[in-house]
Amino acid sequence: MKFSKLVLPGITMIAVTYGFARFSFGLLLPGINESLEMSEFVSGMISSLFYLAYCFTIILSTVITSKEGPRRMIISAGLSAFVGLLLMSIAPNEWVLALGVLLAGGSTGLVSPPYGAAISLWIKENKQGRANTWINSGTSFGIVLSGLGAIILAPDWRLTYLIYASLTFLILVWNFRAIPKVGASSSLVFKKGNLSIRGVKGAIPLTLASLTLGISTAAFWTFSRTFIEVTGDYSAWQLSGFWVIIGLFGVLGGFSGSLIEKVGLPLAYKLGSLSIASSSIILSFAPENLLMTYLSAGIFGCSYIFLTGVLLVWGIRVFITNASLGIGVPFLLLAVGQVIGSLFAGMFIEVWGYVLSFILYGIIGLAASLIGPKRTA
Structure with missing residues (x-):
């Protein structure tokens, strides 16, 4: 199969599911809070639903993909994102919003x-690493578009979500046409994967690293935009620009596959985890300084997408006989960590304030840098 025929619709589907349906919530949260009169604690609880839903569906998707192939789950993902975004756009209260968040997440x-x-299945082996990391970088493109949308449409978050839902439907149709059915070609037969992780060498460090990184990034995704809004004197376009910077620099994370090949997986992981920890700490010390906040956003965007690419490659190397499990395990644990991190972030902010809370999450990121793949991974 031609590289671009699978990768391009893949990038756009990741862009709308991760960028629009999941991570844009933090950007639009101040307007949602004001409209629905939600506290920081309620915001944190609802935000955790993104990750909670993710934890359930990634297990479901890994099992079904391993048995049936990829097409059904890709189409289901687009449909779930579309309905979730539509519900969020019309939410009259936090309960309907929460239902939309569950489906979108x-x-x-x-x-x-x-x-x-x-x-x-459909990409040549020597191009698979590049294809995986570029599809993964679709998150960044979605974040850029969501940031630009907020600049143009601010402060109408309902209209923003409605437009996101419309774009998601179009991309769902594109993927429906682009993803072939397993067995559509006589040369392609899907081999059912082994779902067991018992006794797999390297599985424990992978899961611990993913969990810790998930905790450390949750506060930034959910509350960073609100943090700089309440502590600094920024215009609406500067606040949305903060989000655009996250996405623009996240595109650089698409080169993680090339960097891993050059410096090795252990060093790539170490660089990424130290960088993501520094982003929260930098933001906590200078939230009122536009240059420093944008620097923090750039570091976070680049290092987050880079790290998810590292985890993706690391997972596939650990679970070498089952690519879907190799992606499912680290991404599941990343989401579990983000559930935990989001639940506590709202409480910490209400008790300690933004500065101390972001320093704490930065320290957790530093701890994550101590867990990583070995030279043999």
Whole structure:
């Protein structure tokens, strides 16, 4: 299969599920809080639903993909994102918003494992690492577009979500036409994967690293935009620009596959985890300084997408016989960590304030840098 025929629709599907349906919530949260009169604690609870839904659906997707192939789960992901975004756009209260969040968050869990399986099926082996990391970078493109949308449409978050839902439907149709059915070609037969992780060498460090990184990044995704808004004197376009910077620099994370090949997986992981820890700490010391906040956003965007690419490659190397499981395990644990991190972030901020809370999450990121793949990974 031609590289671009699978990778381009893959990038756009990741963009709408991760960028629009999941991570844009932090950008639009101040307007949602004001409209629905939600506290920081309620915001943190609802935000954790993104990750909670992800945890369930990534398990479901990994199992079904391993048995049936990737097409069904990719289409289900697009449908879930579309309905979730539509519900969020019309939410009259926090309960309907929470339902939309569950569906939107679930779409990201559904979409990750099947693309790994699709690449292993239809992309040549020497191009698979590049295909995986570029599809993964679709998150960044989605974040850029969500940031630009907020600048143009601010402060109408309902209209923003409605437009996101419309774009998601179009991309769902594109993927429906682009992803072939397993067995559509006589030369392609999907081999059912082994779902067991018992006794797999390297599985424990991978899961611990993913969990810790998930905790350390949760506060930034959910509350960084609100943090700089309440502590600094920024215009609406500067606040949205903060989000655009996260996405623009995240695109650089698409080169993680090339860097891993040059410096090795252990060093790539170490560089990424130290960088992501520094982003929270930098933001905590200078939230009122536009240059420093944008520097923090750039470091976070680049290092987050880079690290998810590292975890993706690390997972596939650990679970070498099952690409969907290799993606599902680290991404599941990353989401579990983000559930924990989001639940506590709202409470910490209400008790200690933004500065101390972000320093704490930066320290957790530093701890994550101590866990990584070995030279043999």
